[in-house]
Amino acid sequence: MIILQNTFKRLLRNKVSLLLVLVIPPTMLGLLFGLGGQGMDTITVGLVDQDQTPLARQLEEVLQERAVVKPMLEEDISGELTAARVQMALVIPSGFTQTVLEGGEVRLDSYSIQESNLAMPVELVVESFTRAALNVAVAAEGNMDAFYRGLADYRKGGVQVETLMTEGMDGDRSNAAASAMGILGINMMFLALYATMHLLKDRENRTFHRVMTAPLSQRSYLMQIIGCFLAILLIQMTGVFLISRFLLNLYLGVNVLALYGVMVVFALVCVAFGIAIASLVKTTRQAGTLASLLTTPMAMLGGLLWPREIMPEILQHIGMFLPTTWMMEAVNKVIVSGNFLEAGWEMGILLLFALVFFLMGSWRRVDISV
Amino acid sequence: MLLELEGLVKRYQDHLAVDHVTLKVKEGEIMGLLGPNGAGKSTTLNMITGLTRKDSGAIRVFGKDNELQGQTIKKDIGVVPQEIAIFEDLTAGENAAFFGRLYGLRGSLLKERVAEALAFVGLSDHEKQFPKKFSGGMKRRLNIACAIVHKPRLIIMDEPTVGIDPQSRNHILESVKTLQKEGSTILYTSHYMEEVDEICNRIAIMDQGRIIAQGTSQELKNLISSEEKIDLTLSEVNYTLVEEIKKLEGVLECHLEGKQLTVLVRKNSGLMGKISLIIGRSGSDILSLQVDRITLESVFLTLTGKSLRDAG
Numbered sequence A: 001m002i003i004l005q006n007t008f009k010r011l012l013r014n015k016v017s018l019l020l021v022l023v024i025p026p027t028m029l030g031l032l033f034g035l036g037g038q039g040m041d042t043i044t045v046g047l048v049d050q051d052q053t054p055l056a057r058q059l060e061e062v063l064q065e066r067a068v069v070k071p072m073l074e075e076d077i078s079g080e081l082t083a084a085r086v087q088m089a090l091v092i093p094s095g096f097t098q099t100v101l102e103g104g105e106v107r108l109d110s111y112s113i114q115e116s117n118l119a120m121p122v123e124l125v126v127e128s129f130t131r132a133a134l135n136v137a138v139a140a141e142g143n144m145d146a147f148y149r150g151l152a153d154y155r156k157g158g159v160q161v162e163t164l165m166t167e168g169m170d171g172d173r174s175n176a177a178a179s180a181m182g183i184l185g186i187n188m189m190f191l192a193l194y195a196t197m198h199l200l201k202d203r204e205n206r207t208f209h210r211v212m213t214a215p216l217s218q219r220s221y222l223m224q225i226i227g228c229f230l231a232i233l234l235i236q237m238t239g240v241f242l243i244s245r246f247l248l249n250l251y252l253g254v255n256v257l258a259l260y261g262v263m264v265v266f267a268l269v270c271v272a273f274g275i276a277i278a279s280l281v282k283t284t285r286q287a288g289t290l291a292s293l294l295t296t297p298m299a300m301l302g303g304l305l306w307p308r309e310i311m312p313e314i315l316q317h318i319g320m321f322l323p324t325t326w327m328m329e330a331v332n333k334v335i336v337s338g339n340f341l342e343a344g345w346e347m348g349i350l351l352l353f354a355l356v357f358f359l360m361g362s363w364r365r366v367d368i369s370v
Numbered sequence B: 001m002l003l004e005l006e007g008l009v010k011r012y013q014d015h016l017a018v019d020h021v022t023l024k025v026k027e028g029e030i031m032g033l034l035g036p037n038g039a040g041k042s043t044t045l046n047m048i049t050g051l052t053r054k055d056s057g058a059i060r061v062f063g064k065d066n067e068l069q070g071q072t073i074k075k076d077i078g079v080v081p082q083e084i085a086i087f088e089d090l091t092a093g094e095n096a097a098f099f100g101r102l103y104g105l106r107g108s109l110l111k112e113r114v115a116e117a118l119a120f121v122g123l124s125d126h127e128k129q130f131p132k133k134f135s136g137g138m139k140r141r142l143n144i145a146c147a148i149v150h151k152p153r154l155i156i157m158d159e160p161t162v163g164i165d166p167q168s169r170n171h172i173l174e175s176v177k178t179l180q181k182e183g184s185t186i187l188y189t190s191h192y193m194e195e196v197d198e199i200c201n202r203i204a205i206m207d208q209g210r211i212i213a214q215g216t217s218q219e220l221k222n223l224i225s226s227e228e229k230i231d232l233t234l235s236e237v238n239y240t241l242v243e244e245i246k247k248l249e250g251v252l253e254c255h256l257e258g259k260q261l262t263v264l265v266r267k268n269s270g271l272m273g274k275i276s277l278i279i280g281r282s283g284s285d286i287l288s289l290q291v292d293r294i295t296l297e298s299v300f301l302t303l304t305g306k307s308l309r310d311a312g
């Protein structure tokens, strides 16, 4: 364990690796998602109620569960939006309740500055509420009392509305979680390769050779180095998960532990990749060149920076040969399903990549001095 | 025998770096391996420490074959590499402690030994400092400290005094002698004949992969006891001069280095007159003249036909 401890101590003393572990990933995430988090509670919705009925008020209550509701007049909409006092405005037109009771088609006009991520969940809430109201209205057959009783029951049960909402919103929040994992993935690759450069430096300054004159096998040395790199990547990962979850309030899928598991497997791939590079090249400069030639395309083609679907098909096919692609596939599956096994195929491929890289990296040198 | 090399061979492509080296080192002695750069000294040492694989031959350390019992042997060897191999991001104390731990030292014993090793090389006051700020000599000394924390039976030193100030060099030479007094056996490699002559009990002279002579300093000098070395400093130099002197009956070797002319002649050959005549004719004056006692340098010169400094 001496090599592991020593390497670990030295990596934590190094400013660059410390930045890569503790500073850069949270900063990137913070810049992308904003401190304080992206949740429905942060959106302020301007509500123009021209109908002034109990139904309209109920809709307001439903909205209040998900957003800050600010009553206002129609003429103020554009002013409030441009001043960013509200992120979204919603108009309940007069006659809204009447139309619902008659079972007619209703549409609420909504305004927002940009197609913001925040507005969509609110729209979904509104839509599912009006759909529910319509259903109840049909059942009530125009009877006002029956309608409101039915609606109250409906809201108490609430189940259907909830499921509808979570399903709809998940698409969006899952994307955010996936981009967070993409950013983490890039940082993991960089950290693994930086640690590899550290390893090569030990070869250049001959401390590696000196260590090999001690009673210590090459296998033990390599295992300890792998252990050390894995440990440092796990620290980085854990930090990112904690910060995403508790500081940035990011949604990390149905089952955070399963997602963590996927990233642990990717950490294994990153470390193995570094070890393979270390055995292929001789100097830190060669490693640096190779690393920058490989990591950026791996990140881009693997979908760590943007969804793979937006790339030309040919690039998507090339991506199939990169571990990053399979990591993102696994991430996307696990975020939605919460089940580690759902991504079994992708994990298998990732482990295969790790195995191949490890085999390349553990090529034993007979002549250590060369 | 503490260390035995037998017919050791190492080939790099078609270049014989080590050519059938046979060498025996007795317990408690300082064995010097003297040779110019590229002679094959480091390659020989690397085969002993297991860094380089031998092509053929046998290595026995403490009576054990180094291929079969490498890990056992390594515990009792301390290696001072030719390059300064220390961690720049660890303090002097941490460096020594790391290597001590590699050899199994722990706890209070480790602390004690680290302090001892640093004191031994005169770096006690720098224990908490990073080697980045050290002078070349201090780094060399730390390089040695890291090899002796575990008090090895055999210490292998590969040119431990290269490129340092005379003070650090003397310090190192003294400490090598102290290590011997404390019971260690030392295989000491260098291309400086003076220091090998000063501290080693026995010396092996190596050139182009081969050991061309070995024995005590006196035994080696006796090899050429029938010779005399004349050192002359000239006002002018002239290469035909060297050729002419070489043609004289009784001159074994003649060699010009800057304005320094070294002539090796058979003892009592009375050639001084003829040599000064040739020099006079060439239009040069003799600024100083010294008839030297035989040094290892002249032994090397006689055996290889080249100066130790020029070879390699």
Ligand SMILES: Nc1ncnc2c1ncn2[C@@H]1O[C@H](COP(=O)(O)OP(=O)(O)O)[C@@H](O)[C@H]1O
Binding pocket: A369, A370, B012, B016, B017, B035, B036, B037, B038, B039, B040, B041, B042, B043, B044
């Ligand atoms: N890894 C290597 N590959 C090829 N040739 C080498 C290698 N290492 C050493 N040599 C050659 O072997 C010879 C002996 O080198 P070395 O043992 O380092 O000499 P010394 O230590 O006496 O200066 C030199 O000619 C050197 O060029």
Ligand SMILES: [Mg+2]
Binding pocket: B038, B041, B042, B043, B082, B158, B159
């Ligand atoms: Mg050497």
